[in-house]
Amino acid sequence: MANVAVIGAQWGDEGKGKIVDWLAERADVVVRFQGGHNAGHTLVIGENVYKLSLLPSGIVRGTPSVIGNGVVLDPWALKAEVEKLTAQGVTITPDVLHIADNCALILPFHRDLDALREDASGAGKIGTTRRGIGPAYEDKVGRRAIRVCDLAHLDDLGPQLDRLCAHHDALRAGFGEPPVDRDALVAELREIADFVLSFAKPVWLMLNEARKRGDRILFEGAQGVLLDVDHGTYPFVTSSNTIAGTAAGGSGLGPSAVGFVLGIAKAYTTRVGSGPFPTELENDVGERLGVRGHEFGTVTGRKRRCGWFDAVLVRQAAAVSGVTGIALTKLDVLDGFETISICTGYLLHGQTLDHFPSNAADQAAVQPVYEEIEGWSQSTAGARSWAQLPAQAIKYIRRIEELIQCPVALVSTSPEREDTILVRDPFLD
Ligand code: IMP
Numbered sequence: 001m002a003n004v005a006v007i008g009a010q011w012g013d014e015g016k017g018k019i020v021d022w023l024a025e026r027a028d029v030v031v032r033f034q035g036g037h038n039a040g041h042t043l044v045i046g047e048n049v050y051k052l053s054l055l056p057s058g059i060v061r062g063t064p065s066v067i068g069n070g071v072v073l074d075p076w077a078l079k080a081e082v083e084k085l086t087a088q089g090v091t092i093t094p095d096v097l098h099i100a101d102n103c104a105l106i107l108p109f110h111r112d113l114d115a116l117r118e119d120a121s122g123a124g125k126i127g128t129t130r131r132g133i134g135p136a137y138e139d140k141v142g143r144r145a146i147r148v149c150d151l152a153h154l155d156d157l158g159p160q161l162d163r164l165c166a167h168h169d170a171l172r173a174g175f176g177e178p179p180v181d182r183d184a185l186v187a188e189l190r191e192i193a194d195f196v197l198s199f200a201k202p203v204w205l206m207l208n209e210a211r212k213r214g215d216r217i218l219f220e221g222a223q224g225v226l227l228d229v230d231h232g233t234y235p236f237v238t239s240s241n242t243i244a245g246t247a248a249g250g251s252g253l254g255p256s257a258v259g260f261v262l263g264i265a266k267a268y269t270t271r272v273g274s275g276p277f278p279t280e281l282e283n284d285v286g287e288r289l290g291v292r293g294h295e296f297g298t299v300t301g302r303k304r305r306c307g308w309f310d311a312v313l314v315r316q317a318a319a320v321s322g323v324t325g326i327a328l329t330k331l332d333v334l335d336g337f338e339t340i341s342i343c344t345g346y347l348l349h350g351q352t353l354d355h356f357p358s359n360a361a362d363q364a365a366v367q368p369v370y371e372e373i374e375g376w377s378q379s380t381a382g383a384r385s386w387a388q389l390p391a392q393a394i395k396y397i398r399r400i401e402e403l404i405q406c407p408v409a410l411v412s413t414s415p416e417r418e419d420t421i422l423v424r425d426p427f428l429d
Contacts, residue, residue: 002259003217004426005247006327008224009263009317011233011271013297013304015329015412016264017041020057020220022417023262026427028215030058031066031207032222033250034240036106036136037077038129039222040298044415050088051298054081056220059097060090066203067099070240070250072136073148074106075192098206099199100252104145108188109168109180110135116175126236127273129299137239139164148200151193154186161186204252211257216427219247219258225317226271233356233363236275244321260426262409263323265314267331267396270304272297276363278356279307279343293333310343310368311403316356318406325409325424328397332382332413337375340396343368344403373399383413385421 004023008014021043024030037054044050045060054077056065067073078099082092110132118125128134139145144164150157161182169179210217221242226232228242240246244261248254268289271277280286286306289295295304318326334340346353346366357363376390383389389411401408411421 002427002429003219003257004260004262005219005221005244005258006262006264007221007242007244007321007323009265009314009321009323009326010224010269011226012222012224013040013270013272013295014224014264014266016221017043017052017057018412018415018417019262019264019327019329019410020218021045021060022420023218023426024058024063025061026216027058027063027218029064029066029207029210030056030218030220031068031247031251032056032071032220033068033247034070034242035222035238036072036131036133037074037081038131038133038238038299041222042298042415045417048088050085050090052081052085053299054078055085055092055097058218058220059085059092062091062096064095065097066207066251067097067103068203068251069100069102070246071100071103072106072133072140073099073103073196074132075189075196077106077131079192079195094199097199098201098203099148099196100203101147101149101200102202103148104136104140105147106132106136107146107185109172110139112177113168113171116177120175125274127275131299134239139167142167146189148196151189151197151200154190154193157186207251207253211253217257219244219251221247225263225321226313228320231317231320233275233360234358235360236273244323260324260429261322262325262327262426263314263318263321263406264327264329266293266329267309267334268293269307269310269313270295272300272302272304276360276366277305277307278313278346278366278368279310280305281307289333293330308341308343308368308370309400311400312343312345312354313356315404315406318404323406324429325407325426326401326404327410327412328400328408329412331393331397331411332380334375334396335379335381336377339372340375341370341372342399342403344371345369371399381414382416382419383411383421384419389421
C-alpha cells in the first residue's frame with residue numbers, strides 16, 4: 001500500500017480538487033506541502049460546492065488535514081477560509097486541522113509588495129495572484145520570515161523584525177510607500193495569534209508517527225509542474241517547487257514516504273497569468289474550450305488561456321516529478337470536435353525539439369508540431385467505464401499515454417466524484 005502524492009502536471013487548474021477529494025475519503029491524513037492561498041481547489045459534493053485555497057481538501061470530509069512547513073500561511077486568509085467553510089457546515093477543529101509551527105507567514109506588506117511589483121512591471125508582469133506568495137517565500141529563504149511558532153513569542157520578535165523591516169522599508173521607499181508600521185503589525189498579529197496557534201504543532205512528528213503506524217498519507221500539491229520555480233516556465237512561475245519531490249521536504253518526511261505519484265492533466269491545456277504557452281489557441285477553438293470547460297480562475301476569476309494538449313510538456317512534467325500514473329481530466333470538454341490536435345514536438349529556429357527549452361526567449365519562440373486525430377461526436381460526460389467511451393476517445397487516451405510515456409491511471413468525465421474511470425488505484429499500487 002502506497003502513500004500518494006497528487007500534483008498538477010500542467011500549469012495548475014487540472015482538476016486536482018475532485019481527485020484529491022476522491023482519494024481523501026480513503027486517506028488517514030491529507031497534507032498540503034507547498035504554495036499558499038494562491039491555489040484554487042473546487043470540490044463538488046452532492047449539491048454543495050466547496051472552494052478551497054489554503055486548507056487541504058480532506059477537511060471537507062473530516063479527514064485529518066495538515067498544512068506542512070513548505071506552505072506559506074496568511075493568518076487572515078486562513079481565518080476567513082475557516083469561517084467560510086464553517087458557515088457551509090464543515091467542522092474545523094484542532095483535532096482535524098494541524099498546522100506546522102515552522103510555516104513562514106504571509107504578512108500584509110507581502111501582499112502590497114506583490115501588487116506594487118506587478119503594477120510596476122509593465123510587459124514583464126508575471127500575472128501573479130497578488131496574494132503575497134513570492135515576497136513571503138523570498139523572506140523565508142532570506143531568513144527574515146516570521147513563522148507560526150513566533151506568534152507565541154510576539155514580545156521577543158525585536159531582532160527578527162529589525163531584519164525584516166530593514167529589508168522591506170528599503171523596498172517600500174523605492175515604491176514611494178511609508179515604512180512598515182511595526183507596532184500596528186505586532187498588534188494585528190497579537191489579535192490573530194491565538195486562532196492560528198490553536199492549530200499549530202510540530203506536524204513532522206505527527207506525520208512520522210502516522211507513517212510508522214502505516215497510515216495512508218495523501219500529499220496534496222498545488223499549482224502544477226510547469227509553474228515550478230526550477231522546472232517551470234521561469235520566470236513565469238510561482239515561488240515554490242511544485243514537483244512531487246517537495247511532498248517530503250514540505251511536510252517533514254523523508255523521500256521514501258512518497259509512494260505513488262499521481263499527475264493530474266487536463267485532456268487539453270490551460271494557463272492563467274503571463275508566460276509561454278506553445279499550444280495556445282487565440283481563436284474560436286480556444287474560446288470553445290474555455291466556454292465548455294468553464295475556464296475561469298477559482299481564486300482570481302481570471303479567464304484562463306486555452307489550447308490543445310501538449311504531450312511534450314506533460315512528458316517533461318511527468319519525468320521531473322517521477323509520475324507513476326496520470327489522471328486525465330475534463331475529457332468531456334473535447335466531445336463534438338471533428339478533429340483534435342496533440343502537440344508531439346516543437347520547432348525552434350528550424351530545429352526539431354523533443355523537450356521544452358529552459359531559456360525564456362526560446363520557450364516563447366517554439367512552434368508546436370501537431371498530430372491530428374479524429375474526434376468523436378458522442379458524449380463522454382459522466383462515463384464510468386471504458387465501455388461507455390467512444391472508440392475514438394479511447395484512441396485519444398492511448399495515444400496520449402504513448403506520447404507522454406506514462407500510463408493513465410484515472411479518467412475523469414465530469415466534476416462529480418463518481419464520474420471517474422479507474423484503471424489503477426494509487427493507494428493499492
Ligand atoms: P503566484 O503564485 O501568485 O506568485 O503567481 C505566479 C504564477 O502562478 C501566475 O501565473 C499565477 O497565475 C500562477 N498560479 C498560482 N497559483 C495558481 C493555481 O493554483 N492555479 C493556476 N495558476 C496559478
